């Protein structure tokens with residue numbers, strides 16, 4: 001649930017680090033971010049993630065990643081970071097006019 | 106922490122307002138007004154605390170449940186509530202709240218939790234009635250919160266709502282079983298219904314004309330419906346269930362209103378609600394003390410785990426990493 005490393009309030013009183021949890025729902029699917037949790041180490045993060053996010057068979061595989069290890073783009077969706085993809089309509093199949101009677105395309 | 110001067114405060118506010126107006130979600134690192142952030146932290150923290158304290162009234166019955174079946178169900182239900190608390194604490198952390206600080210505020214009584222969990226559970230029928238009423242009321246509250254404007258809160262609610270349905274159904278089923286039992290069991294169910302009905306209606310908070318923060322929360326789309334509207338929905342949903350079960354809801358004013366197409370019902374004792382919220386309910390002190398004791402008794406476990414983790418990390422620089430290929 002934390003999406004991104006939380007602002008500097010990390011662990012002022014020596015509490016456990018924050019982990020982001022990704023779950024593969026079933027074979028053939030990507031791991032998807034499901035939320036976050038705190039754990040002392042990687043192993044505990046996986047065990048806690050199992051108990052917290054897969055109590056009803058929601059997953060066949062779990063990744064636990066320390067929130068501080070995630071590199072994130074700037075939060076603002078207007079950010080020029082995404083500008084390169086904004087004006088390239090030719091990357092989409094609908095850009096191309098193909099006559100109706102050409103099959104399978 | 107996100108109060109930035111750089112791009113112009115007006116532009117940021119405008120962008121935020123537009124996001125809300127377009128019914129889009131606000132995400133953790135977006136700029137947001139401090140009032141929005143504070144309101145959310147308060148609401149999510151109280152919600153999280155309610156889930157955590159909410160384990161206690163039913164938890165008392167885990168060792169005394171009358172069968173292995175009921176024991177397993179109750180165990181799973183109470184474990185879910187712990188999970189709900191954790192989803193919500195995580196959501197609060199995305200707003201910059203500190204987990205330790207939230208716990209501290211709960212056990213020192215500086216942050217509230219739902220009034221309902223300050224009532225006692227003297228009989229096993231209470232377990233059934235809590236599932237039926239309290240989780241039922243929670244569903245009324247939480248389903249609209251799945252569309253709350255703050256992304257992590259809304260997503261936590263989606264997860265929670267998926268689990269609440271089991272909570273409500275196991276409670277109702279338990280009561281159906283008792284109602285088909287002895288005279289004494291039926292009386293026990295009715296007694297629990299009599300005790301929990303009004304406190305359950307109070308769960309929706311003060312009436313709209315006395316709910317100062319409601320309007321702003323609704324403008325921000327944190328909340329989608331008023332307290333009174335949600336209370337009405339709960340009554341409309343519950344009355345037919347009560348009839349089916351064969352119990353009487355303890356409200357002489359309760360009747361179907363043909364014109365409105367909804368039930369009319371009496372007014373909860375809001376003075377009682379205020380008393381319980383301000384700390385003077387039947388079990389407030391007991392609940393908070395128990396939470397504090399559990400936290401303090403667990404300190405050595407947390408320290409040992411941290412020490413073990415430190416030692417382990419010192420020994421191998423990279424503990425077993427999964428090959429993380431997408």
Ligand SMILES: [Fe+2]
Nearest residue numbers: 156185186189
């Ligand atoms: Fe819950």
Ligand SMILES: [Fe+2]
Nearest residue numbers: 186240269272
């Ligand atoms: Fe529940």
